[in-house]
Amino acid sequence: MNLLEARAERIPTTIYPDSEQASVAVAREVARLIRERAAQGRPAVLGLATGSTPTRLYEELVRLHREEGLSFANVISFNLDEYYPMTPSSLQSYVRFMHEYLFDHIDIRPENVHIPDGTVPPEQVAEFCRRYEEQIREAGGIDLQLLGIGRTGHIGFNEPGSGPASRTRLITLDHITRTDAASDFYGEEHVPRRALTMGVGTILEAHEIVLLAWGEGKAAVVKRMTEGEPTDSVPATYLQRHPHVRVVLDEAASAELTRVKTPWLAGIASNWQRPATVRKAVTWLAHQLAKPILKLTDEEYNEHGLSDLLAESGPAYSINIKVFNELQHTITGWPGGKPDADDTYRPERALPPHKRVLIFSPHPDDDVISMGGTLLRLVDQGHEVHVAYQTSGNIAVFDDEAIRFADFAAEYDQLFQQNDPAGEQFYHRVSDFLHTKAPGQVDSAEVQQLKGLIRRGEAKAALRYAGLDPDQRAHFQDLPFYETGRVRKKPLGEEDIQLTINLLNQIRPQQLYAAGDLSDPHGTHRVCLAAIFEAIHRLQAAGSEWLPDCWVWLYRGAWQEWDVDQIEMAVPLSPQELIRKRRAIFKHQSQKDRPLFPGADQREFWQRAEERNRTTAKLYDQLGLPEYEAIEAFVRWHF
Structure with a gap:
């Protein structure tokens, strides 16, 4: 495995090609510690983290238990934090998280599991925190503490302002932290304002610490943590004071490190x-x-x-x-290749002049948000364009939007079917459920289907606007990993991969577009891309006849853009084309005005997309290249 050794950072830092390899490697370290302690007749005391970062690591630990006999009977665990107040059965509870991802699948003893209690009465919180610290000491201290990092630089829930001497306590959450958690709670207004957390000082007393970070969205704070001065404003920087700490990154999270971004400034050859x-x-x-x-x-x-x-x-x-x-040579107005032209210095082939194109869209609007101008150009230039919507996107529809459509269904039945009560009954079932729905509660199957139909109808409208017949060119995969009714999804499964293989064999594209944006805070883009990559690798291994003629281009979504030096195809958009792209995005009315899950950027998706496309054009202009209104950017994946 080709790893980059730490050079310019103040904390030893290891970079893996992707989070999968990194998670498996760290899981093996944890397993080795557990086995060593068991051989010595001693417990292994683990400090555990929650969130999307360690989930693959926990999956690997479960696999090691089931397939390689790794026992957790000698493990004592202490979790970093919990929202307050929070009942253990709540969807967002870290108690529930740990049981779903780890504890319910291994042989750890219930009495050895310790998680901050979000139900402790306010007057007992101080005593609970004191006792939590005491329990850690009684266990002999934490042997290995796993950490993630938030965009504010917090570890655990130690928000900016937390000093190196802070202990386990009740803390008020930063606005950015609550914004980042909003998707899990179906709206920022439902996110608890406080949390129980181990302190920075508590964390620093662990014998060994491993911090994990994945994705471009963590790159900036990773740089501050590893290369900046220790400061209360970025509590993670205090890890620099620990004698046995390591940072483990995927390539995306390492993007801003000096040795990666500008190695010549670090004196690296x-x-x-x-x-x-x-x-x-x-x-x-x-x-x-x-x-x-x-x-x-x-x-x-x-x-x-x-x-x-x-x-x-x-x-x-x-x-x-x-x-x-x-x-x-990256700039082209012919994203599908220019017929009857010398393609020596063009990013795409001239032949065949009219290609079968398959655009994978993780959500029902990523196609027009991220590459709407290119999609329009491909259609205008006569290519056979297909769009595959990988997920239903149903959780991103507001409840009142669902009620509006259910109301329409009831009125439609009354108007055209006369005295048929089915539509009215459907309306009342949906309306009654949504009016009594608790924050974060999973939608009923009927509501999920209705919200999925809303998103599907919007995607069809956008394709019609682009000049495509959705009955012939739209493919709604509804990949099973997504259909949980919750923000937290299932792992990528065999059925997801087979559905992707089947569609690829059906279309046999000569040009394929996929979302390569790994900064999506909900993780859907990451899983959708993994499904495509795995499907292509399997087709390649099977000797697929059409695959060698297929070129794969990666676009980025609403969260990130490619750096200019990475771009391999830049498709310029005129002011008129940018307006057409905006109108295609507007067809997704349920996402208009205020998306349900906006992430850290509160602007509408069309505003983000236009700003990003205009910025790319401006960067090209500043480098002395032609000046355009906007540019959509792509990187080729050489599988």
Whole structure:
């Protein structure tokens, strides 16, 4: 396994290619500790975290228990935190989380499980916290503490302002933390304002600490944690004071580290034979100096840590021309390839002139939000475009929107079917359920189906606007992993993969688009991409005849955009095309005005998309390339 060793960070940091490999590796470390302690006749004391980050690690521990005999009989566990107030049976309870992901599937003794109690009366909270610390000491201290990290830099629920001496206590949650948790609670207004958490000082007393972080969304705070000065404003920075701490990242979460983003500034030798490395360095220098690429000088390369590049590939003039041409060749108004044209320097092939195109959309609106302009261009240029909506997106529909459609169904029945009570009965069942629904309660099967139909109808409307017949070109997969009625989904399953394989074999695309945006806070994009990758790998292993002629392009969704140096196809949009894209997005009326799960960005999705597309165009312009209104960006996946 090719791992990058820590160099510039103040905390030893290991980068894995993806979170899957990282999770499995750390799970094996945990298993080794458990077995070592068992052989010594001692308990293994684990500090456990919750959230989406450690779930794959817990799945691997369960597999090790079931298939390799790993016993947890000698394990004592202490969880970091719990919302307050919170009953153990609540959907968002960390007690429930730990049982669903780990405790119900292993042989840990119930008396050895410790989780902060969200039901403790207020007057007993201080005593509970004191006793929690005492129980940790009585167990001999925590041998291995697993941590995640929040966007505010919190570990556990130690929000900004938490010092290195803080102990287990009741704390008020930061607004950003509550915003990030809003999807789990079906709205920020339902997120508890307080939580019980181990303190920073409590965490630092663990014998060993491993912090895990996945995805581009964590990259900025990871950089602050590992490279910044220790400060109360980013409590995770105090991990720098621990003698046995490690940070484990996937490549996406490492993106902002100095040794990854600008290794030349860290004195790390770079491989200047790789065009991607040179492109990254040159675009970085141009942005630093706010100058077009073709105006960069030898002196500026030397003064900004790029003397090795200059010595190996200079002079600056030659480097500038090379990188400028590479970026210029990414720009194309023909995303499906330009017929009867020399495609030597174009990102897509000229032949066949009219391609079968399959666009995978994780949610029913990701296609138009993320690549709506390109979709319109592909249709206008005569390609056979199909869109696969991988999930129903039903949890992202407001309850009152569902009632409005149920009301329409009842009125429709009365108007056209005369005295048929079925529609009215349906309306009353839906209405009664939603009016008595508790915050975070799972929708009934009928409500889930209704909300799914709302999203499906909007997706069809957007395709009709784009000039496609949804009855022929829309494919609603409704992948089973998503259909839980909850924000928390099931792991990717065999049925999800088979449905994807079947669709690929049905369409046999020559061009495929997929969401490569791993910053989606709900994790749906990540699972949908994994289904596509696994399906393609299996088809490849089976010797699929059509697959070698298929090129895969990755777009990014509403949460992140590709850096300019990564872009391999840039599709420029005119002002008129940007308006057409906006109108296609507007067809998704249930997501208009205020999405149910907006994430950290409170703007509407069309606003985010336009800002992102305009920013990409501006960056190209600043580098000295043609000036466009907007640009949609893609990276090719070479499977």
